[in-house]
Amino acid sequence: MDFFDRRNKNPNAEMSFIDHLEDLRWHIIRSVIAILIGAVVVFIYAKEIVDKVLFAPAHDDFASYRWFCNLGHFFRLGNTLCMTGVSVKFQSNTMTGQFISSFTLAFVGGFVIAFPYVFWEFWRFVKPALSKKELQKTRGIIFWVSFLFFLGLLFGYYILTPFMVNFYFSYSLSPLIVNIPTFSDYFENLIYTTVGIGVLFQMPLLMMVLARIGIITAKFLKKYRRHAFVLILIAAAIITPSTDPFSLMIVTIPLYALYEASIIIASRINKSKEKEMNEWE
Secondary structure, three states, rough: OOHHHHHOOOOOOOOOHHHHHHHHHHHHHHHHHHHHHHHHHHHHOOHHHHHHHHHHHOOOOOOOHHHHHHHHHHHOOOOOOOOOOOOOOOOOOOOOOHHHHHHHHHHHHHHHOOOOOHHHHHHHHHHHHOOHHHHEEEEEEEEHHHHHHHHHHHHHHHHHHHHHHHHHHOOOOOOOOOOOOHHHHHHHHHHHHHHHHHHHOOOHHHHHHHHHOOOHHHHHHOOHHHHHHHHHHHHHHHHHHOOOHHHHHHHHHHHHHHHHHHHHHHHHHHHHHHHHHHHHO
């Protein structure tokens, strides 16, 4: 109670290292509680989420298949982009497999639901260390972090996952080999192409932080632009291992656009820092 009384009486008072640890502990506790609340909600509706969300990309009526097919016809590519669901049965080869997977689903779903609040708690911990000028430049950061995360999540689910499902489930070394994947394997790959992409979409904000503390500059990012494009192209080829160049382009363009956005953000920060240096002189 003494700690909270001290924070309430004088929020601007200098805190000791122990006070900072205590403050961080409560931010983490509240974040974990928020994730657990979301996890409970997801656990209650686990069966519906598995059937209607996780397995949706494996069904013919998944919205993305219709969108891609219409897009291919619009650009006069015929049925090049037309995909269908796959006929596959998932297995669980351990007695506790489905039970453990339901908890994994609950935790991941709880994290997704609570993500804006978790970041808000993190921001509340970092915020007191920033100056008024820095705070003005970070207005709306909670919105943009959450927006980019959910945008990446939707991009991974509706764009990348259909390609992943169609390629891996249709790829075969021999007709004697039958694909019967485990649910946990499918779920792990789905997490990589959704939550993982949501985190990857934070790249512009990460570059903003690195530019503010002087680790990178816009000049550095421009210098290695070609190298970055090659790396992004390789990453896109790994994410969507399809021989169709159009599908490769669908993944490459957004990722490279994020890199270019990072250059713009870093450039503005560098100019702002140079202006501040000139004012001090």
